[in-house]
Amino acid sequence: MSTPMIDIKNLKKSFGNKIVLSNMNLSVKKGESLVIIGGSGSGKSVMLKCILGLLHPDSGTIHVDGQDIVQMGSRGRKRILDKIGMLFQGAALFDSLKVWENVAFGLIQGQGLNKKDAKEIAVEKLGRVGLTADVGELSPAELSGGMQKRVGLARAIAGDPEIIFFDEPTTGLDPIMADVINDLIVECVKDLGATTLTITHDMASAHKIADRVAMLYHGEIIWEGDKARIENSGNPYVEQFVSGSAQGPIQMDLMKN
Amino acid sequence: MKNPLVIVGRIILGALSEFGRLFIFTATAVSHVFRPPIYWRLIGQQMWLIGYNSLPVVGLTALFTGAALAQQIFVGGSRFNAESVVPGVVVIAIVRELGPVLGGLMVAGRVSSAMAAELGTMRVTEQIDALTTLSTDPFKYLIAPRLLAAVFTLPMLVLVANILGVMGGFLIGTERLGLNGASYLQVTADFLERADVYSSMVKAGVFGFFIALMGSYHGYNSRGGAQGVGKATTNAVVSAFIAILLSNLIITVIVFGEIS
Numbered sequence: 001m002s003t004p005m006i007d008i009k010n011l012k013k014s015f016g017n018k019i020v021l022s023n024m025n026l027s028v029k030k031g032e033s034l035v036i037i038g039g040s041g042s043g044k045s046v047m048l049k050c051i052l053g054l055l056h057p058d059s060g061t062i063h064v065d066g067q068d069i070v071q072m073g074s075r076g077r078k079r080i081l082d083k084i085g086m087l088f089q090g091a092a093l094f095d096s097l098k099v100w101e102n103v104a105f106g107l108i109q110g111q112g113l114n115k116k117d118a119k120e121i122a123v124e125k126l127g128r129v130g131l132t133a134d135v136g137e138l139s140p141a142e143l144s145g146g147m148q149k150r151v152g153l154a155r156a157i158a159g160d161p162e163i164i165f166f167d168e169p170t171t172g173l174d175p176i177m178a179d180v181i182n183d184l185i186v187e188c189v190k191d192l193g194a195t196t197l198t199i200t201h202d203m204a205s206a207h208k209i210a211d212r213v214a215m216l217y218h219g220e221i222i223w224e225g226d227k228a229r230i231e232n233s234g235n236p237y238v239e240q241f242v243s244g245s246a247q248g249p250i251q252m253d254l255m256k257n
Numbered sequence: 258m259k260n261p262l263v264i265v266g267r268i269i270l271g272a273l274s275e276f277g278r279l280f281i282f283t284a285t286a287v288s289h290v291f292r293p294p295i296y297w298r299l300i301g302q303q304m305w306l307i308g309y310n311s312l313p314v315v316g317l318t319a320l321f322t323g324a325a326l327a328q329q330i331f332v333g334g335s336r337f338n339a340e341s342v343v344p345g346v347v348v349i350a351i352v353r354e355l356g357p358v359l360g361g362l363m364v365a366g367r368v369s370s371a372m373a374a375e376l377g378t379m380r381v382t383e384q385i386d387a388l389t390t391l392s393t394d395p396f397k398y399l400i401a402p403r404l405l406a407a408v409f410t411l412p413m414l415v416l417v418a419n420i421l422g423v424m425g426g427f428l429i430g431t432e433r434l435g436l437n438g439a440s441y442l443q444v445t446a447d448f449l450e451r452a453d454v455y456s457s458m459v460k461a462g463v464f465g466f467f468i469a470l471m472g473s474y475h476g477y478n479s480r481g482g483a484q485g486v487g488k489a490t491t492n493a494v495v496s497a498f499i500a501i502l503l504s505n506l507i508i509t510v511i512v513f514g515e516i517s
Contacts, residue, residue, distance in 0.1 A: 054386055078392050086390040092383040110392030155391075 003066050005030045005163060005195040006051065011060035013046055013219075020046045022219035024060070028197055033189060035198045035206045035227075037241060038216035039250065044199040047216070048165055051197075052086065053077050064163070082110055085161035085194075089168045091152035093140035100126065100136030103154045111159065125154040128191075129184055146177035150184065157188050164189065166198040170205045182208040203242055206230075215241065217250065282474050286404055289396040296402050303406035307368050307465075311414055314367065315360045319418035322359055323351055323425025331434045343430055344441045345448035351422035352453045353513070358505050360418040361464035364411065365497040369472035372403060373493035376476025377486035385477070400477065403469040411465030412458040419457060456512045460505060467500035 004027040011024040020043045028034045038044050049055040051062055053069055062069050064080050072080070085106075093102045103125055104118035113121075123133045129150040140148060149169065156164055169185060170178035182205050189196050189209075199216075200206055206213055207227065214224035215238050223235045230242060240248030330346045376399060379385050388395045423445060430436040472493045479489035 049386070052386070052390055054389060074394075081390060081392045084390060086387070088383045088387055090382055092387040094379075094384055094387070105393070106391035109398070 004028055004063075005032075005065060006197060007061075007063040008047075008051070009061045009063075011047070011050060011062065012058045013043075013050060013055065014058060020219055021050070021057070024216070024220055026214060026221055026224075028195055030195055031193055033196045033198070033209055033211045034214060035200060035210035035212070036214050036216050036221075037201060037203070037206055038199070039201060039241070042216045043219045044216055045167065048086075048167060048197075048199060052081070052084070052165070078110075082159065083162045084165065085156035085159060085163070086165040087149070087152045087156045087167065087169055089171055091140075091145075091148040093148055093151055093155070095140050097139075098136065099131075099138050099140060099143070099151050100133075102140065102151060103136070103158050105155065106159045121158060122154070125158050126151070128157070128188065129154045130180075146173055146181070149173065149177075149181055153181070153184060153188065157192060160192060162192075162194055164192075164194050164196045166196065166200070166209075168200050168202070169198065170200065170202045175204075178202065178205060179208075185209050201241075203244070278478075279474060282477070283470060285396055286400045286470070286473065289394065289401040290405055292397070294397065296398060299398070299402035300406050303402050304410045306371075307364065307407055307469075308410035308414055311364050311367055312417065314363050315414050315418050316421045318359050318363050319351070319356055319422035320425040322355055323347060323422035323427075324429040325425075326350055326355070326422075327426035327429045327434070331430070340434070340436070341440075341444065343434070343436060344426065344444040347426035347430075348423050348445045348449050349453065351426070352419050352449060352457050354505070354509070356419040356422050357415045357457050357460040357464060358501065360415045361411065361461065361468065361501045361505075362498060364414065365464075365468045365471075365501060366494060368407070369468050369475075369493040369497040370490045372469065372472025373476035373479070373489045374486055376473060377479035377489040380477060380479050381482055381486060395477070400469075400473045403473055404466060407465035407469035408462050409465070411461040411468070415457060415461035419454075452512070456508065460508050463504050463508065464501045467504065468497050471497035471500060 006026070006028040008024055008026045011021050012019075013021040024043075024047065026034075026036075036044055036047075046055060050057045051064065051069070053072075057070060060070070065083065067076070067080065069077060069080055093099075094105065097105070100119055100122040103122035104113075104115075107113040107118040107121060108115065119136075123136055126133065126136055131147065131150055131154070135143070135147070140151065143151065153169075166185060169181055173181060185196075185198075186209055196209070198206075198209060210227045212224065213227055213230050214221050215235070216222070217237055223233055223238045225233065230238065233239060233242075236249050240250050327343050327347050330343050331340055334340050334342050376385070379399070385395050385399070388398055427438070427441055427445075430441050431438045475489040475493040475496070479485045
């Protein structure tokens with residue numbers, strides 16, 4: 001068996017006395033698309049930030065492509081980050097730059113490509129997500145939410161990454177645009193042959209892009225399995241989440257008080 | 258009722274850890290100023306934003322202050338028939354203290370707040386995280402250019418402020434108070450020493466550093482949406498003001514304490 005692309009062991013992270021990740025274990029095989037589902041505040045974003053090195057975990061190890069990124073220096077981490085693309089929840093486009101400069105940012109700053117070549121690639125990637133070259137000349141603030149997400153996707157795939165993270169790719173979009181984004185994600189990932197890790201609470205999106213699904217609850221993975229098994233997981237937490245019911249073992253914070 | 262010692266202790270611990278965070282932030286930021294890659298285009302852009310756009314407000318502040326100063330010194334000095342000290346006192350007051358301090362405060366009001374708001378918004382919209390995922394160090398890309406630009410731009414602004422401040426005094430002195438223009442300039446030149454100008458430039462550079470540092474620090478570390486950004490903006494301006502006034506006092510005591 002080959003080493004997993006992402007391997008998380010006993011990851012713990014707390015802020016003050018609030019435990020966000022209690023003991024998380026997860027591994028993603030090369031070329032696999034894993035979707036992590038879980039409610040708000042279940043620690044999904046914190047987990048992603050730990051993998052990206054934006055947050056330092058309290059304990060545990062995270063291996064990306066066989067290398068432990070928790071102990072790694074900044075130069076090694078930069079090499080790992082070069083292999084990673086990320087689509088942020090709010091797209092996180094740089095509003096001081098034009099759309100094409102956003103897409104080309106990693107190519108110019110990270111890989112040192114010259115402006116002309118980078119722009120060519122940027123326009124090609126924009127075409128990949130269904131946007132024309134003249135959209136590239138606009139500023140991000142002039143775009144609708146769905147278009148911003150597409151630009152964010154183009155930026156994430158611009159460097160032909162081996163690993164892509166999607167942070168709630170469909171949040172804030174109408175169901176049709178959400179489906180368009182899901183299709184684009186599936187296509188782009190297939191083209192690149194990338195390993196992907198998606199966090200979402202949108203079950204339609206999970207159905208579409210996942211090979212495998214894992215559920216995060218109170219900082220732990222409480223269930224994981226193939227997409228086909230999600231409807232009859234036998235796990236009451238997963239069943240409640242999938243059916244979207246207020247009744248069940250998962251109690252929202254507002255009910256506790 | 259809580260034990261007052263607990264409250265005092267908590268406040269002191271909170272202040273110490275804030276200073277620790279600020280110190281680490283400063284050390285990281287400064288270390289990135291000297292390590293390549295250096296983003297010249299961004300430095301130029303920031304110098305334009307900080308310098309050129311602050312010229313009107315800094316210039317007017319200095320002009321009006323110099324003029325008001327000349328009027329007051331004339332009124333005060335006339336009690337002892339000492340109207341002739343007006344040019345000397347104006348130039349010393351402007352170059353040593355008012356030019357750099359008022360200029361620094363005006364720029365802090367404009368620039369620290371703008372930096373904190375911009376970086377704070379980038380923080381809450383995850384743009385700063387996005388930089389990291391695109392293999393770009395936010396300290397290098399966002400903070401180092403701001404620090405460098407401010408340190409080099411403020412002395413130029415203060416130089417302009419000093420000249421306009423003296424000119425304000427000159428205008429009131431010659432047009433309203435009946436002082437002789439040629440002798441006004443002569444006295445000004447006689448009173449002004451090279452050390453005054455140097456200390457003025459050093460102060461300006463230090464103030465520029467604090468202006469960019471406070472704007473960046475509070476913006477970079479802002480939390481919690483629009484309200485957090487608003488708080489960061491206020492804190493940036495207030496802390497930049499305090500840093501400017503305190504460092505001004507320290508530099509003044511070091512440079513001019515010996516002479517007296």
